[in-house]
Amino acid sequence: MASIQTRTGPKGTSFRVTWREDGAQKVATYRSEEAAQNWKQLIESVGSGAEADRILAKRQSAAPTVDEVAEHRLELLRATRGTKATYRQYMRTHISPAFGSWPINTVDPDDCRRFVIALENKGRAPKMIHNICGWLTSMMLHAEERGWRTGNPMKADMLPAVERSDDTEANMFLTRAEADAIISRVHQPYRDFCLVMLSTGMRPSEIRALTVGDVLLDQPQPVLRVTKAMKNSRERGSYEYVGPPKSKASRRSVGIPPSTAQLLRGHVAGRKSSEPLFPGARTERMSHSAPGRAFNKGAAAARKAGKLDKDPDLYALRHTHASLMLAAGMETWKLANHLGHDETMTRKVYGHLMPEAQFEAATFAAKALDGGAALEAA
Known part of the structure; x- marks a missing residue:
């Protein structure tokens, strides 16, 4: 549960919301009682300051949603019907359920990292994850170009390595x-x-x-x-x-x-x-x-x-x-x-x-291991 304390000082009246999260006391101070009450309700509803911040940002954001940006991007994209259908499938199956209704400017790097982890937990192949996140990245850049958000939250180091096994x-x-x-x-x-x-x-x-x-x-x-x-x-x-x-x-x-x-x-x-x-x-x-x-x-x-x-x-x-x-x-x-x-x-x-790469490697190996023996290209 959260509580509100009214405090009066030289700068006027303020309202301090106090709650406990992960075993520690947290505090947020507001100038209006209405804002403090809204925050108290959010905290009691979701139990996390970070999640409450996100919900508040969504309510206040005028930016288009992730789904709306995707449709705008597809409308202007020069691609085949098959390619566009693939991107729509990525939206339906993966991206929209994760944060399709969020304003595009409220998606942050932690959200993207959680998204990648969720795809891995579902057993999606690394190449598929790269493809899905590549489409998400293009949407973020599209939004940035139009002033709907700042920066791309999807980073390359979040993605799993795409490696071929010996059998493959x-x-x-x-x-x-x-x-x-x-x-x-x-x-x-x-x-x-x-x-x-x-x-x-x-x-x-x-x-x-x-x-x-x-x-x-x-x-x-x-x-x-x-x-x-x-x-x-x-x-x-x-x-x-x-x-x-x-x-x-x-x-x-x-x-x-x-x-x-x-x-x-x-x-x-x-x-x-x-x-x-x-x-x-x-x-x-x-x-x-x-x-x-x-x-x-x-x-x-x-x-x-x-x-x-x-x-x-x-x-x-x-x-x-x-x-x-x-x-x-x-x-x-x-x-x-x-x-x-x-x-x-x-x-x-x-x-x-x-x-040529194999021959060059063998030549260096000969110099290092065989006393400088020379090789001749076939």
Whole structure:
């Protein structure tokens, strides 16, 4: 319980509210009895000075709520329907229940830290937590630009580290023999889909969006034009549509080797340029899950035959392509353009596979441990 004491001094009458919190006596002084009564009621209701401060700030704030800022941000955001739907899902599932009704200027760093801890306690993966908090950060910056709050309370050091386990690392990268063992056991038409993925490093969503007209075989260097990708709406029952690639860097032409060009001639011969390169069994295009299911069956068959010890998924073909290109001597900036993302991301994901870095490390080790023995690059 809290109590109010009226005090009269040289500066006039004041009203002191006294209460106990965490075993200690707390005091707050007000010039008006009404303000003191409001504080007393809040303290008796919530039992915490910090929480009472927050409620008082909410009552007095004229700033828009977190939910209102999110809608304002989405209204002005240049993004695909799928991306916007993802952000709305973050709001519905995570952010709005935590503090959607709060004025945006009342969210402080402690609130954000508690939010991250709550996501971890729910078992959300570190990458997912980064994605959710990345959207929250963009909302805070949006609000700051418009004068609705000061500063961004979400700090990078609050987020969990995103690290790959040894098993994940091993499953990401296949040897050429392991990849061949899997793909040879994948049934058609998904075998050719997997071969194209291995030989180009393209994302599955990009391959599924290819049309016959995107395959340019009759030129000195045959290429696949990546101008679109399959997107997931995530709104009112998930459905797919053809949209732009993942990023500006993803819009590119991908050179293909002669073996892939020869394989694709059978897929484009006598067909209209607007037809999907890889149609679905019962739909216009392959479904999102069909190539992955076929790949998984091929991997299971390869393991049963003793040709594979790993448990990769379809995306391992893209990672394997990147590792093979680096091993063949492709520069990282060229690989980044080829894969459709920036060089920083390429170095982050594949940097440990770079031959020049491995050779340099071995050279220093030779100097330090082998009496200065020289190594020669292969």
